Amino acid sequence: MRPSPKKLAFFRKIAQRHPELVVMGPTASVVDVFRECGFKHVTVVPYPITPRDNRESTVHPFRHLLFAGAARADKGFHHVVDVLALLAERRQSLPVALQTSGDHYDRHDPETGKALQKLSAIDYPQLMLTPETLSPEAYFAMFEGAICLQPYDVAAFADRISGITLDGLSMGAPVVTLAGTWMGRVVERFEAGVVVDSPAPEALLQASLRIRDDYPRYQANARRAGLALQQEHSAGHLLEIIAGESGGSGS
Incomplete structure (x- = not known):
């Protein structure tokens, strides 16, 4: 508000x-x-919430870390770029998919613009960039086997709902997010991911690795959360x- x-x-x-x-x-x-x-x-x-049918609740193996939707500062896009920089620095091979499209006016805020400049200088072969807005089918397909990175601003999302969280959980994608947010409370309620206290790249990366190493359990919890939220929402x-x-x- x-x-x-x-x-x-x-x-x-x-x-x-x-x-x-x-x-x-x-x-x-x-x-x-x-x-x-x-x-x-x-x-x-x-x-x-966007209704999903049973065919879209298929179990998938871990595929990539995912930042979905418009790239914005309040959604912590710059923190996700910092995670990617850390992976590149350590010469990791963890697959990452980033959607870098702008807001409804196809624009980026200044902080996100700086993050995109930083992103362009990162050499990371396991990165897949999606600069355009996707069709509904392609958008939902991104969540298959994904871990959703949502280091959203705590003040902005303390009681603000994320449609991407609802979509991701409906597709069985666990979430990494921050304590004190609406997403954090949903994740903790269903154990559908990991909630961290800081958007620091090390914290986000370790949370992601924790989910990856136990992906079937977290995916099952995410699917359970998605089914419950389908009814509640x-x-x-x-x-x-x-x-x-x-x-x-x-x-």
């Missing part, structure tokens, strides 16, 4: 003028902001609430 005084004042004005408005948000911290601003009809609705919850509100208003 990142509520500023100006934004909160705007919300309070809208709540007074339109008390009938229904507000839905994916987490308690988001909807609490609206509730405190005076909205009367406020509901937590789990972030809808079903878009059906959203439809039920919308239908209920529409019925209640006579629409």
Whole structure:
């Protein structure tokens, strides 16, 4: 939400003028902001997850470390590049796949731009780069046999949901992420990866190796998490609430 005084004042004005408005948000911290601003009809609705069918829950051997989605500073892309630099320095052969596409406007923030410059100077034969936005089929295929690196910013993702986490777990891909984030709590709940306290490259690498060395167990836990989250984050919850509100208003 990142509520500023100006934004909160705007919300309070809208709540007074339109008390009938229904507000839905994916987490308690988001909807609490609206509730405190005076909205009367406020509901937590789990972030809808992309449905996956049983054919996509196949067991795969470990294939690569993966950074999926747009490359952004708040998603810790620069930390992932630091991991790659460490692997190259140590002459490791751990396969790594990085998606380096920009945001919705095909742009990169300054910190990510610096990370991309650093990346271009790293000589690592086991690196696969994907600079473009992928089709849904190619995107989900990246998670097969993957370990997802998600060193997302703790402040930005303390109670902010990651669709990539939901997609990865639905495909059975364990996650490395930071303590204090929504992703960290999900990973700890299902033991579907490793949660670290620091985004330092050594910490992220050791967590990744820990998962790789016990990949079948972590993959099974990730698949279990994906099945549970498919139910908890079903878009059906959203439809039920919308239908209920529409019925209640006579629409």
